Amino acid sequence: MITGIICEFNPFHSGHRYLIDTVRKYSDGVICVMSGNFVQRGEFAVYDKFTRAKAALDGGADIIIELPCIYSLMSANGFAKYAVQILESLGIVDEIAFGAECDDIKKLTETAKEIRLSDNKIRNEMKKGISYPEARRRVIGSEILDTPNNILALEYINETSLPCRAVKRIGKGHDTDDLSYSASAIRKTLEFSTVSSMKNCEKAILAKLRTMSKNDFMQIEDVNEGLENRIYNAVRTSSSLNEIYAKIKTKRYTHSRIRRIILKAFLGIKKEYISDVPYIRILGFNEKGRNLLSQMKKSAILPIISRYSDTHAQSDAAKSLFELECSCTDLYNLGYQHPLPCGTEQTSKIVIKKE
Numbered sequence: 559m560i561t562g563i564i565c566e567f568n569p570f571h572s573g574h575r576y577l578i579d580t581v582r583k584y585s586d587g588v589i590c591v592m593s594g595n596f597v598q599r600g601e602f603a604v605y606d607k608f609t610r611a612k613a614a615l616d617g618g619a620d621i622i623i624e625l626p627c628i629y630s631l632m633s634a635n636g637f638a639k640y641a642v643q644i645l646e647s648l649g650i651v652d653e654i655a656f657g658a659e660c661d662d663i664k665k666l667t668e669t670a671k672e673i674r675l676s677d678n679k680i681r682n683e684m685k686k687g688i689s690y691p692e693a694r695r696r697v698i699g700s701e702i703l704d705t706p707n708n709i710l711a712l713e714y715i716n717e718t719s720l721p722c723r724a725v726k727r728i729g730k731g732h733d734t735d736d737l738s739y740s741a742s743a744i745r746k747t748l749e750f751s752t753v754s755s756m757k758n759c760e761k762a763i764l765a766k767l768r769t770m771s772k773n774d775f776m777q778i779e780d781v782n783e784g785l786e787n788r789i790y791n792a793v794r795t796s797s798s799l800n801e802i803y804a805k806i807k808t809k810r811y812t813h814s815r816i817r818r819i820i821l822k823a824f825l826g827i828k829k830e831y832i833s834d835v836p837y838i839r840i841l842g843f844n845e846k847g848r849n850l851l852s853q854m855k856k857s858a859i860l861p862i863i864s865r866y867s868d869t870h871a872q873s874d875a876a877k878s879l880f881e882l883e884c885s886c887t888d889l890y891n892l893g894y895q896h897p898l899p900c901g902t903e904q905t906s907k908i909v910i911k912k913e
Contacts, residue, residue, distance in 0.1 A: 633818075
């Protein structure tokens with residue numbers, strides 16, 4: 559039994575270790591698809607992807623595969639869709655496991671089905687000027703939709719043909735003061751001088767945004783229905799990112815969606831880049847992972863890359879995506895108090911954990 563886990567590990571904590579330890583009781587291997595340097599909340603990852611990959615390997619994972627930034631900066635649906643696509647493309651994953659506030663897989667599956675069947679009702683509810691999450695909550699009326707891990711779990715279930723396993727999330731929960739089991743609580747204790755943060759390069763982001771036209775904002779994924787006008791006006795009249803977020807925010811647009819759009823605008827991630835995943839990017843593995851990787855090379859339906867030179871023989875789509883990732887990493891490096899130079903993506907080496 560090989561189990562896939564979709565994650566961010568931002569940063570890795572005791573709850574993540576508990577998830578992996580629980581999975582290992584019945585699984586012969588744990589493969590994680592992890593967000594790279596940017597996370598689904600529309601923020602810089604506090605630690606770079608290779609640092610987080612090493613922490614995950616130390617925490618019991620066998621292979622870490624990158625979810626490229628164009629996918630990690632999508633809504634929950636897009637995030638789940640492409641992460642699942644990577645796991646299914648490997649050809650050796652037997653199931654997907656995830657941590658959730660609700661570990662009743664039957665209840666989760668039934669709720670996921672109800673959401674699929676209620677899509678038209680949800681869209682109609684959105685016409686009242688509310689966001690998709692709020693419209694979904696009103697139509698479905700389930701407490702399962704009150705917590706973020708459950709919501710992602712529902713997306714995984716709807717996107718995959720693989721069996722799913724839910725592991726009960728432990729600790730106080732998301733966005734609490736739980737320093738053992740809440741990534742958001744841990745992030746609040748980290749000094750800006752020790753991590754990569756949008757705050758550290760806020761002026762650079764503002765400078766980029768101020769050079770953009772309404773048409774430029776229209777090219778960003780998830781910008782529609784005239785939202786480009788609202789963004790443009792907010793950018794022109796604001797002197798901080800928080801001020802921009804506040805001026806764009808309405809009942810229809812969630813803070814997370816706004817943060818993702820602004821970050822994608824800074825990174826230059828446009829709608830034209832969105833397509834099926836063109837490659838499998840290995841960030842790290844241990845000795846068991848090395849054996850799994852050998853199996854993947856025979857079974858995977860996508861090319862496997864582990865270094866920059868591996869992209870040279872790939873499709874145009876693969877080379878284009880990797881070049882975008884390189885550019886985004888150069889901008890991520892501005893997030894440190896003492897910025898790193900360009901080119902670290904091209905020269906980085908995968909993490910190999912020795913037993």
